[in-house]
Amino acid sequence: MLEKLKRLHFWVLCFLMPANLYLIFFYAPVERTMGVVQKVFYVHVACAWIGMLAFVVVFAASIRYLLKGDEVSSRLALASAEIGTVFISCVLLTGPLWAKPVWNTWWTWDPRLTTTVVMWFMYLAYIILQSGGRSENRRRYAAVYGIVAFINVPLVFFSARWWRSIHPVVITAVEFGLSGPMKTTLFCTLATFSLIYCYFLVLRYRSLTLAEQINQLKGAGQ
Amino acid sequence: MTEYGRKIWLLYLKDLRTELSTQDNLLSTFVFGIMLVVIFSFAFQLADVPVDRALAAVLWISVFFTSTLSLQRSFAIEQKNDALSALLLAVGDRGAVFLAKMLSNLTSLLLLELILVPLAWVLINVQSAGPTQFGLLIGVLFLGSWGLAAVGTLINGMTVQLANARLLFPILLFPLLIPILIGGVLCVSAALNYSTGSVKGWLYLLLCFDLIYTVVPFVLFDLILEG
Amino acid sequence: MGDILAVENVSKQIQEKIILGNISFTAVTGDLIAITGPNGAGKTTLLRMIAGLMTVTAGRILWNQEQYGLEHGRIGYLSHQPMLYDSLSVLENLSFFAKLYNCYSPQSVQEILTRVGLWLARYEPAAVLSRGMQQRLAIARTLVSTPRLILYDEPFTGLDREGRELLLGLLAENQPRTVQVLVTHDLTLLDGLKCREIKIEGGKMVEEGVASD
Numbered sequence: 001m002l003e004k005l006k007r008l009h010f011w012v013l014c015f016l017m018p019a020n021l022y023l024i025f026f027y028a029p030v031e032r033t034m035g036v037v038q039k040v041f042y043v044h045v046a047c048a049w050i051g052m053l054a055f056v057v058v059f060a061a062s063i064r065y066l067l068k069g070d071e072v073s074s075r076l077a078l079a080s081a082e083i084g085t086v087f088i089s090c091v092l093l094t095g096p097l098w099a100k101p102v103w104n105t106w107w108t109w110d111p112r113l114t115t116t117v118v119m120w121f122m123y124l125a126y127i128i129l130q131s132g133g134r135s136e137n138r139r140r141y142a143a144v145y146g147i148v149a150f151i152n153v154p155l156v157f158f159s160a161r162w163w164r165s166i167h168p169v170v171i172t173a174v175e176f177g178l179s180g181p182m183k184t185t186l187f188c189t190l191a192t193f194s195l196i197y198c199y200f201l202v203l204r205y206r207s208l209t210l211a212e213q214i215n216q217l218k219g220a221g222q
Numbered sequence: 223m224t225e226y227g228r229k230i231w232l233l234y235l236k237d238l239r240t241e242l243s244t245q246d247n248l249l250s251t252f253v254f255g256i257m258l259v260v261i262f263s264f265a266f267q268l269a270d271v272p273v274d275r276a277l278a279a280v281l282w283i284s285v286f287f288t289s290t291l292s293l294q295r296s297f298a299i300e301q302k303n304d305a306l307s308a309l310l311l312a313v314g315d316r317g318a319v320f321l322a323k324m325l326s327n328l329t330s331l332l333l334l335e336l337i338l339v340p341l342a343w344v345l346i347n348v349q350s351a352g353p354t355q356f357g358l359l360i361g362v363l364f365l366g367s368w369g370l371a372a373v374g375t376l377i378n379g380m381t382v383q384l385a386n387a388r389l390l391f392p393i394l395l396f397p398l399l400i401p402i403l404i405g406g407v408l409c410v411s412a413a414l415n416y417s418t419g420s421v422k423g424w425l426y427l428l429l430c431f432d433l434i435y436t437v438v439p440f441v442l443f444d445l446i447l448e449g
Numbered sequence: 450m451g452d453i454l455a456v457e458n459v460s461k462q463i464q465e466k467i468i469l470g471n472i473s474f475t476a477v478t479g480d481l482i483a484i485t486g487p488n489g490a491g492k493t494t495l496l497r498m499i500a501g502l503m504t505v506t507a508g509r510i511l512w513n514q515e516q517y518g519l520e521h522g523r524i525g526y527l528s529h530q531p532m533l534y535d536s537l538s539v540l541e542n543l544s545f546f547a548k549l550y551n552c553y554s555p556q557s558v559q560e561i562l563t564r565v566g567l568w569l570a571r572y573e574p575a576a577v578l579s580r581g582m583q584q585r586l587a588i589a590r591t592l593v594s595t596p597r598l599i600l601y602d603e604p605f606t607g608l609d610r611e612g613r614e615l616l617l618g619l620l621a622e623n624q625p626r627t628v629q630v631l632v633t634h635d636l637t638l639l640d641g642l643k644c645r646e647i648k649i650e651g652g653k654m655v656e657e658g659v660a661s662d
Contacts, residue, residue: 066445071464114400121397128393132385136463141380144442145394148376151438152398155431159404162423216465229549236534236545243536243574299534303583307502308532308590312549314520448503 009199013192020192028185040098042186046193047090048116053197054084055119055150058126062146065139074139075212077146078130079204083197085123091116111160118156122149134212229313230322237326240299247295248330255288255338263345274346278410281342282403285335285370290392292330293374296323297382310447320375320443324436328371335363355413358421362409365428369402369435376439379446401431451478452513452597454499454628459508461494468494469652471508476645478597481620481629485636486649492632495649496600499630500526512598522550525596529606531583533590535576539567542575543589550594558593565589565615580607588616599623601631605638617642 024042031038061077064070095113096106107113126149130142178186241248262280266273273280300306313319339359377394381387405424412421439446454476461469469491476482484492497503499510501519509516526532533542543562547553562568565585575583584607591599605613620642623629633639636646648656 066442118397118400125393125397129390132390134464137383140445140448141384144376144380144446147442148373148398148435148438151434152401155401155427155434156404159401159427162427163404163408225551228551232545232548236537239541240534240536299536302535303533304528304530305532305534307497307500307528308526308546309549310502310519311500311521311524311526312546312594314522316519 006202009195009202013195013199016192016195020189023185023188028182029179031182034102037098037101040094042189044091044094044098045186046189047087047094048112049190050193050197051084051088051091051116051119053194054080054087055123055153057201058084058146059150062143062150065143066147071212074143075205075208076201077143078127079201079208081123081126081130081146082204083200085120085127087193087197088116088120088123092120109160109164111157111164114160115153115157119153122152125149134215226315226318229315230318230325233309233313233319233322234325234329237296237322238329241295241326241330251288251291251330252334252337254291255284255334256341258284258287259338259342259345263342274414275411277342277346277414278407281338281410282366282406284338285331285367286396286399286403288334288338289331289370289374290395292334293327293371293378293395294382294388294391296327296375297378301382306447316443316447317440319447320379320440321436323379324371324375327375328368331367331371332364335367339363358409358413361425362406362413362421362428365425365432366402366406368432369428370399372432372435372439373398376435376443376446379439379443398435402428405431452628453477453511454598454630455509455511455514456495456499457509457511459495459498459510460506461491461498461503462506467652469498469649472649472654473508474647474654474657476628476630478628479625481624481631481639481642481644483636483639483644483646484630484632484649485634485646486655488634490649491652492649493602496526496602496630496632499598500524500600521598523594523597525591525594525599527587527591527599527601527604529603531575531587533575533583533586536574538572538574539578539586540571542586543593546590547593552594561589561592581609581612584608585612585615588619592619596627598628599630601629601633603633604631605633613638 024039028039028042030036057080058077061073061080065073065077095116099108100106126142126145129145130138132138259280262276262284263273266276266280297306300309309319310316374395377391377398381390381394384390405428409421409424409428456472456474459469459472460467472495474482484495486492494503498505501517501521501524511517512521534545537545539562540558543558544553547558559568562571565588567582567585567589570578570582575586578586584604588604604616608616617639620629620631620639624643631639631644645657647654
């Protein structure tokens with residue numbers, strides 16, 4: 001049953017991803033002032049959304065792990081953190097690509113950008129913490145870190161925003177109205193990416209489980 | 223409650239005592255901090271950046287870097303010989319150990335700043351400052367150090383029991399310190415530019431950070447010092 | 450007014466690995482339980498769970514019919530590691546723990562230090578003491594709180610002949626007043642002491658011996 005669901009998931013994605021690209025490049029109109037570079041916006045926003053979602057999953061799974069001490073939550077948290085890192089990296093890559101032609105700068109300390117880069121560091125720290133072996137201590141500490149890091153996100157965001165509101169903002173955020181087809185495209189991209197996230201999560205969770213089983217068998221063989 | 227406070231106080235005194243009795247550690251930490259301030263100031267001067275503008279940044283970066291040396295000792299002395307087990311049995315509460323460690327770390331950070339701030343003051347040749355500026359400076363240094371001590375104690379409690387503690391510690395610590403960095407640098411800048419109008423909010427934000435990162439680890443510490 | 454320590458079906462599982470399974474025994478004041486077994490059998494884990502330093506996965510550990518944790522406050526723990534602060538002096542180490550247990554007085558500290566033969570070395574930092582002397586200081590630390598439950602984890606490690614006799618004397622002397630649990634790989638060290646042996650192998654209790662002399 002689960003195996004079937006997984007296969008279905010895979011084929012749905014095989015259809016959705018090219019369809020989504022079609023939406024982005026042909027269905028959605030070219031933005032008038034920014035031109036074709038605005039296309040990256042859809043992927044950029046979707047990656048950021050997955051980055052946030054993955055972080056929430058890490059947080060929730062960490063709490064569950066501390067309460068119940070079950071392997072499932074711990075592995076889920078790690079899998080989610082790894083995927084989150086990849087997507088946040090994509091955000092940090094696509095961001096400057098968009099910012100350079102539009103804001104005429106690669107990087108600016110906008111609250112969203114600041115928070116994203118801090119999140120990226122916390123994700124990396126979390127993964128490094130877990131990468132030193134999967135001992136029980138490390139899982140527990142990683143869970144604590146997952147919680148503490150999550151609490152830090154709003155603190156970073158609000159301090160960065162507050163700082164911006166006090167100091168004169170050099171670059172004003174570019175506001176553009178999303179036309180109907182643009183909105184549809186954005187929402188479709190968000191949905192597709194969420195499905196990709198789920199697929200990756202299951203896949204990575206399984207590979208972590210298998211890796212641990214192998215380790216155990218190795219340990220038993222000695 | 224008084225019993226609880228008494229134990230924290232005893233533990234705090236013990237920590238200060240061990241810190242003072244190993245003077246070479248303390249000394250090298252201070253020397254490192256002083257060197258950082260001097261090197262940063264010099265580098266900014268060389269790059270022709272107005273140093274009085276950069277002072278707040280120099281100060282906080284130096285404190286952050288130096289703290290990785292002093293904070294890491296906090297649980298290392300407990301880890302050696304497994305003194306921690308005897309301590310936990312005597313204290314009977316892991317949260318109390320966290321609070322005491324946080325206080326002793328805060329004290330050593332404030333001692334460090336007592337040396338670094340006048341040094342930086344001299345290096346950038348601050349012209350004059352009124353009591354309000356001094357008050358603000360002391361307030362923000364206290365709140366920032368409190369937050370740093372709280373987060374540092376939490377992270378140190380975790381990393382000390384792991385293999386590659388020295389590498390992990392700063393990597394885990396620094397991303398969590400960004401709110402202190404923003405608030406701290408802005409407030410010190412404000413103190414030096416003699417405008418205290420808009421900084422009240424930042425002090426509240428720092429206080430908020432401190433309280434969150436005191437209460438959450440206090441609760442979670444049971445899970446960290448187990449095993 | 451004897452105390453009862455009851456270990457009921459205690460198990461410890463770390464990840465999927467079972468460290469200890471279904472350990473049960475009861476001890477009352479006057480008992481000396483010797484836990485023996487090969488290295489890695491889970492002896493220390495059991496001791497740390499009784500101390501409240503580790504949580505149990507299943508089962509219960511009761512002190513006078515009540516579950517307890519770290520806050521027990523009446524547990525002495527003597528390990529093969531000295532559990533001391535290197536940079537503090539002998540006197541400071543002992544006074545610190547005495548104060549934490551709220552039973553500090555200059556006389557009692559002097560008495561105990563004289564007893565373990567460290568009074569003359571009281572101003573030396575613990576780091577410069579020999580291994581055997583550190584262990585004596587650890588004995589002093591264990592006794593300072595007049596515990597009613599004393600746990601020993603390979604306590605003879607590093608002790609010389611004299612130190613061993615001192616510890617054996619203390620074990621015998623404490624017997625009427627305390628519940629004592631001792632982990633050792635070598636039961637012959639306890640010669641002459643009345644004790645009950647519990648043998649653990651691979652996390653399982655393999656036998657509970659009768660009282661032996």
